[in-house]
Amino acid sequence: MTGADLFIVLIAMVGGAIRVSTPFMFVALGECLTEKSGRINLGHEGNLVLGAMVAYAGSYTTGSPWLGVLMAGCAGLVLGALHGWICKLPKVNDIAVGIAFMSFGTGLAFFFGKPYIQPSAPRLEAIPLGDWTGNSSIAQALQVNPLFFVGIALSVFLWWAFRNMRWGLILRMTGDSAASAKAMGVSVDMVRLLATAAGGFLAGVGGAFLSLYYPGSWNEGLSSGQGLMAVALVIFARWDPVRCVFAALLFGAAGAIGPSLQSIGISQGYYFFNAAPYILTLFIMIASARSKSAAREAPGELSIVK
Amino acid sequence: MTSMLSRRSLLKAGAAGLAASALPLGFARAQTPIVLGAVYVGPRDDFGWNQAHAVAMDILKQVPGVTVIEEEKVPETDAVAQSMESMINLDGANLVLATSFGYYNPFVVETAKKYPNVQFRHAAPLWNEATDPKNAGSYFCYLNQAHYVNGVAAGLSTTSNKIGFVAAKPIPSVLSNINSVLLGARSVNPAATVQVIFTGEWSMPVREAEAANALIDAGCDVITCHVDGPKVVVETAETRGVKSCGHNASQAPLAPKGFITGAEYKWETIYKIYADALAKGEALPNFIAGGYHNDMLRNSAFGAGASPEAVKAGEAAIEALKAGKPIYVGPLKDNTGKLVIEGSMDNYDPVLDGMNYLLEGVVGSIT
Numbered sequence: 001m002t003g004a005d006l007f008i009v010l011i012a013m014v015g016g017a018i019r020v021s022t023p024f025m026f027v028a029l030g031e032c033l034t035e036k037s038g039r040i041n042l043g044h045e046g047n048l049v050l051g052a053m054v055a056y057a058g059s060y061t062t063g064s065p066w067l068g069v070l071m072a073g074c075a076g077l078v079l080g081a082l083h084g085w086i087c088k089l090p091k092v093n094d095i096a097v098g099i100a101f102m103s104f105g106t107g108l109a110f111f112f113g114k115p116y117i118q119p120s121a122p123r124l125e126a127i128p129l130g131d132w133t134g135n136s137s138i139a140q141a142l143q144v145n146p147l148f149f150v151g152i153a154l155s156v157f158l159w160w161a162f163r164n165m166r167w168g169l170i171l172r173m174t175g176d177s178a179a180s181a182k183a184m185g186v187s188v189d190m191v192r193l194l195a196t197a198a199g200g201f202l203a204g205v206g207g208a209f210l211s212l213y214y215p216g217s218w219n220e221g222l223s224s225g226q227g228l229m230a231v232a233l234v235i236f237a238r239w240d241p242v243r244c245v246f247a248a249l250l251f252g253a254a255g256a257i258g259p260s261l262q263s264i265g266i267s268q269g270y271y272f273f274n275a276a277p278y279i280l281t282l283f284i285m286i287a288s289a290r291s292k293s294a295a296r297e298a299p300g301e302l303s304i305v306k
Numbered sequence: 307m308t309s310m311l312s313r314r315s316l317l318k319a320g321a322a323g324l325a326a327s328a329l330p331l332g333f334a335r336a337q338t339p340i341v342l343g344a345v346y347v348g349p350r351d352d353f354g355w356n357q358a359h360a361v362a363m364d365i366l367k368q369v370p371g372v373t374v375i376e377e378e379k380v381p382e383t384d385a386v387a388q389s390m391e392s393m394i395n396l397d398g399a400n401l402v403l404a405t406s407f408g409y410y411n412p413f414v415v416e417t418a419k420k421y422p423n424v425q426f427r428h429a430a431p432l433w434n435e436a437t438d439p440k441n442a443g444s445y446f447c448y449l450n451q452a453h454y455v456n457g458v459a460a461g462l463s464t465t466s467n468k469i470g471f472v473a474a475k476p477i478p479s480v481l482s483n484i485n486s487v488l489l490g491a492r493s494v495n496p497a498a499t500v501q502v503i504f505t506g507e508w509s510m511p512v513r514e515a516e517a518a519n520a521l522i523d524a525g526c527d528v529i530t531c532h533v534d535g536p537k538v539v540v541e542t543a544e545t546r547g548v549k550s551c552g553h554n555a556s557q558a559p560l561a562p563k564g565f566i567t568g569a570e571y572k573w574e575t576i577y578k579i580y581a582d583a584l585a586k587g588e589a590l591p592n593f594i595a596g597g598y599h600n601d602m603l604r605n606s607a608f609g610a611g612a613s614p615e616a617v618k619a620g621e622a623a624i625e626a627l628k629a630g631k632p633i634y635v636g637p638l639k640d641n642t643g644k645l646v647i648e649g650s651m652d653n654y655d656p657v658l659d660g661m662n663y664l665l666e667g668v669v670g671s672i673t
Binding site: 008011012015016019020110114117118120136137140210214215216217219220221222224226255256258259260262263264265267268269270271274 | 353505507516522524
């Protein structure tokens with residue numbers, strides 16, 4: 001591998017991190033928010049797919065992709081709120097409900113999404129940040145969708161809000177000890193319902209990115225499990241919103257390794273390189289999850305921790 | 307479950323026996339309505355493989371006396387056996403078309419043994435006369451001929467002489483399509499090369515988009531593909547401002563600026579042969595293989611990406627293929643330097659069904 005080849009792979013990884021990470025980022029932030037309140041919503045794959053469909057349909061019918069993004073968020077919000085509401089009923093297991101919502105969301109999306117597979121909807125525009133370089137592959141890698149920046153800003157905001165804002169502290173308290181929250185006069189169910197709904201909104205927006213920007217079309221095979229992987233990324237990021245962004249970026253960059261190595265002629269073993277994101281996640285998880293502090297960072301009320 | 311099914315098949319066998327004894331055979335056959343059950347592995351409107359089949363089914367639905375039942379997104383597992391059985395038992399299907407490669411063994415073979423009065427046809431050249439049931443069979447079109455035409459048109463439409471190919475898995479039919487694009491391009495432009503990226507999955511939109519982007523970054527200015535749904539690849543090429551060739555169904559509407567042409571199946575030719583034979587009470591052919599010479603392929607109408615010379619050369623190539631012009635004319639070496647084809651091969655030579663190499667001029671590796 002020459003220096004120029006290495007450069008191509010590195011540019012592809014930067015581009016891949018920027019292009020591929022956004023849906024992971026939004027779903028992971030949504031899940032982080034939900035889990036901080038002490039509840040797990042495994043149904044974000046459903047929110048993601050439904051969000052992708054609604055965004056595409058919304059953009060197609062209204063002609064405005066941003067309106068589509070908003071509609072996708074609202075669809076995710078409804079699913080999230082429904083999850084939150086069902087989970088507050090007695091003796092309901094949030095993980096089982098989440099799995100049901102995964103199928104429910106994707107099924108709903110496939111059912112209503114049929115008429116939108118063929119037409120072409122207006123997409124989200126990218127901001128060209130690399131045109132000044134005069135290098136077409138760098139310029140392409142630095143075509144950044146505004147949602148990418150929204151996701152990063154949101155993560156910093158959440159990180160700050162969890163520490164400094166009243167609702168952030170209430171959310172964390174509900175997640176760490178429902179009993180203390182009740183003693184403070186906080187409605188645990190209401191906090192969790194709102195957190196799950198808000199998390200659902202973010203996951204829906206993540207889906208909108210898939211259908212309206214990259215890869216930028218609606219079909220039933222659109223999501224290859226991004227919603228599920230993002231839930232794993234939250235554990236990987238140890239419930240820290242800023243770390244969620246890094247996890248998403250890392251995952252996106254690793255996903256670009258397989259295709260870009262083949263593009264420079266290193267084509268042996270592409271199955272292995274295509275599995276790079278998963279292998280990488282596995283190793284970092286093993287390395288990071290063994291420490292005691294990892295266990296301390298998990299919200300105390302999560303049913304997997306209790 | 308098992309006992310219910312076997313009881314149902316017993317009842318059915320009894321009813322069939324009664325019907326056969328009560329009516330003269332020829333009469334019974336002429337009255338048989340044709341119920342055609344089609345099983346798809348993906349959604350019917352995937353802009354690709356499944357859509358090509360579904361479009362052909364839509365044409366059959368217009369034929370009087372033919373009822374078409376369809377089930378989509380049936381995985382290549384025991385689920386397909388259950389789908390076929392319910393089509394037979396509940397809907398009275400007498401012809402089952404299983405349209406995905408992995409359905410055949412054991413699912414189509416075993417179900418065919420269980421229901422000898424139902425005809426099964428499977429869309430891949432897998433039926434073996436010696437070992438497989440006589441009520442099963444295969445049909446297949448050699449799409450590589452249409453990809454050869456893609457290659458001819460692409461070879462005259464590229465300026466960088468690099469054609470990018472996003473491929474799913476290195477199975478013989480995919481490899482033959484890649485090699486045919488190369489041979490088509492080289493027939494008009496000896497400097498052309500084909501660069502291939504395998505995604506490893508039939509449908510994985512994000513990785514397909516990544517692969518298309520990587521090929522374009524590597525300097526390819528025409529992108530084509532062999533994945534289940536080529537929508538993402540063609541749209542990515544269009545957004546990046548490079549040209550594209552399609553696969554399976556027409557993607558022309560997705561790329562108004564850069565679409566050159568695309569390789570398409572014409573399954574309706576085969577399905578009409580089946581429907582006609584059933585209507586007449588004749589036996590269905592067990593094996594149909596098709597290509598340009600028997601009207602089982604077409605190329606999408608040339609788009610804005612094709613130069614006038616490309617259109618002319620592409621149309622000439624189609625005529626030549628109809629007349630039986632061979633694509634693989636030796637001596638040909640693979641891209642590791644080994645001689646793989648010595649003489650001229652007929653386009654339907656069974657040796658080509660076992661293709662396991664990429665020709666010299668293709669950048670890529672199958673492992």
